[in-house]
Amino acid sequence: MKRSLALLATVAAGGSVLTACTEEQAYCVDLAKYGAKAVDVDPQKPVDYVKILDDAKKLQESAPADVKDDWGVVVAFAEKAKQAGSDTVELAKLSKQTGGVMTAYKNITSQAKDSCKVDLPALN
Incomplete structure (x- = not known):
């Protein structure tokens, strides 16, 4: 009985450590998947952010x-692009607002490389 309780306590303690670790790992895995999809995104075309x-x-x-x-900036811009749909006037307006998104994305890219060892596609 004591052996079972000790084993259970060890597993429970180890589980809490793994949970804290896997959240960051999960973000890095999701970031790598995102990177594979983001290759097709032209930063100068707001409609691509959708x-x-x-x-x-x-x-x-x-x-x-x-x-x-920084992710909030990217999401907000992508939502604006989604709302604009195929309205060329709105998309043209958004095209002039890519500077903030590019800065946010550069921060994300730098953090991805440093913390997750993930190379995201460069924005040109």
Whole structure:
């Protein structure tokens, strides 16, 4: 009985350590998957941001604090692009607002490389 309780306590303690570790690992795995999809995104075409909206929202939720706001910038821009749809006037307006998104994405890219060892596609 004592042996079972000791084993159970060890497993429970180990589980809490694994949970803390797997959240960061899960973010890194999701980030790598996102990177594979983001290859097709042209940063100068706001309509392309719609392609990564769902992934960006998921990453924003699980992102570390140092890039959570940057993901918020990407998500907000992608949502605006989605709302614009095929309205060329609105998309043209958004094209002029890519600077903030590019800065946020550079922060995300740097953090991805440093913390997750993930290379995201470069924005040109």
